[in-house]
Amino acid sequence: MKKVVFSVIVIGTIIISGVIGFSNQDGLADKKGDFGSAILSFNILDK
Amino acid sequence: MEHLGIADHLHNWTLSIQLDKKEAAHSIYEKLNKHIVEYDTETLAAYFLIESRYHTIVGNLQESRQSLAKAREYEEIFTELQHYKLFFAEGFIYYYEKQYQDAIATLEKAEKYMSPSMEPAEIGEFHLIKAMVYYFLDITSLSAVHAAKAVENFKTLEPLSFLLARTELVLGMNHLDMSDYETAEKHLLTALSTCKKIKNHSLLASANLNLGVLYVTRGLPATAIRYLEDALAGKQKRIELNVLFLLADSYWKTNQAGKAMQAYSEGFQKSLDRDNTKTKWEFAMLHKKYEDRDNFEIVWKEGIEYFRRVNDKYNVRTYSKELAQYYTDKKQYEHATTYYLLALI
CATH class of the missing domain: 1.25.40.10 (Tetratricopeptide repeat domain)
Known part of the structure; x- marks a missing residue:
């Protein structure tokens, strides 16, 4: 079942890891989408 | 020194x-x-x-x-x-x-x-990575919150278009999860356009893959193929198996069995070579769905059992739902109920 957290979008730091109820490491979504390789810096070609 | x-x-x-x-x-x-x-x-x-x-x-x-x-x-x-x-x-x-x-x-x-x-770049990238994690945790609402915060920081500086494009990808996939296909398409096409402009081939392949996922989900496999073929041409090992899987599925759906078998065989073999049991099962189950119907039930049951064993709940849900529908269509309601319940874990 899809997990949606409705009530915790408030101002400031929100500690989610301790309250979400599906902390099993292997039981998480393995979706087909992708957001790029392990490079997070901004790209010189765009300057 | x-x-x-x-x-x-x-x-x-x-x-x-x-x-x-x-x-x-x-x-x-x-x-x-x-x-x-x-x-x-x-x-x-x-x-x-x-x-x-x-x-x-x-x-x-x-x-x-x-x-x-x-x-x-x-x-x-x-x-x-x-x-x-x-x-x-x-x-x-x-x-x-x-x-x-x-x-x-x-x-x-x-x-x-x-x-x-x-710096805005640092704050933005923190929210971006958090949005990416929440996406894969299937917590769409929080992923969207952090993606929005990332956009706020990245949009202020021109050199951050690369990171803005990555954020657009996250926003697009969040909207896809919420079945808001038009907004998803808008974000993903914006990201695609930026990736082309800045000539970032790695992220371009990801954008093409995500558009493929969108059109497969919308039931438009012919459109998906165009983007998935571009994604495959990007030669990014990181996403290769996902692209081959979606391509094989889309080729079968558009009656291109020869191309489908080629994509399936390549994906299955690479799963074996990389010792990736999860994708090996995914490819095997895809093949039984379209080509080897006699073994469909047994292989899908075994595959779902494997996903249960390794606690891959996402795949248990995904495949159980489809198998339950199969049993419903065959009026085997007892089996259908078993898999509908599994789809709820």
Whole structure:
């Protein structure tokens, strides 16, 4: 079942890891989408 | 190396890393690394944190982790910002190891050390990585919140278009999860356009893959094929198996059995070569769905059992739902109920 957290979008730091109820490491979504390789810096070609 | 010059070298090294100038970063790394025994503790703390980030951009996550372990030896003298960088880097590594729960826990530790004086790029990338983690945790609402915060920070500076494009990808996939296909398409096409403009081939392949996922989900396999073929042409090993899987599925749906078998065979073989049992089952189940219907039920049951054993709940849900529908269509309601219940885990 899809997990949606409705009530915790408030101002400031929100500690989610301790309250979400599906902390099993292997039981998480393995979706087909992708957001790029392990490079997070901004790209010189765009300057 | 002059001791007085080390701070400048560290600064230049950081800039090279941020600008993704790998050759310059490597050159500075080699110079600094030779003189490591001469550094005082403050310099060593800064050095190992930057070294971790350097190893990340050249794709050595294991070495990045080792640098963080060395940095931790100086944790007592860390500044607030160094604490932030340590936890952020750890969270980043967990993300790429697909340990999303650990990633969130570590990023929450990093968040405690964030300061408004940090640069927009740094604040934005924190929210971006958190949005990416929440996407894979299937918590769409929080992924969207952090993606929006990332956009706020990235949109202020032109050189951050690369990161803005990555954020557009996250927003697009969030809207896809909410079945808001038009908005999803808008974000993904914007990201695609930016990737082309900045000639970032790696992210371009990801954008094409995500558009493929969108059109497969919308039931438009012919449109999906166009983007998936482009994604495959991008030759990104990281996403190759996902692309081949969706391509095989789309070819079968559009009655191109020859091409489908080719994509399936390549994906199945590469799953074996890479010892990836999960994708091996996914390809095997796809093949039984379209080509070998006599063995469909037995292989799908075994596949779902495998996913249950390794606690891959996402795949248990996905495949159980489809198998339940199959049994419903065949009026085998007892079997259907079993798999509908499994689809709810």
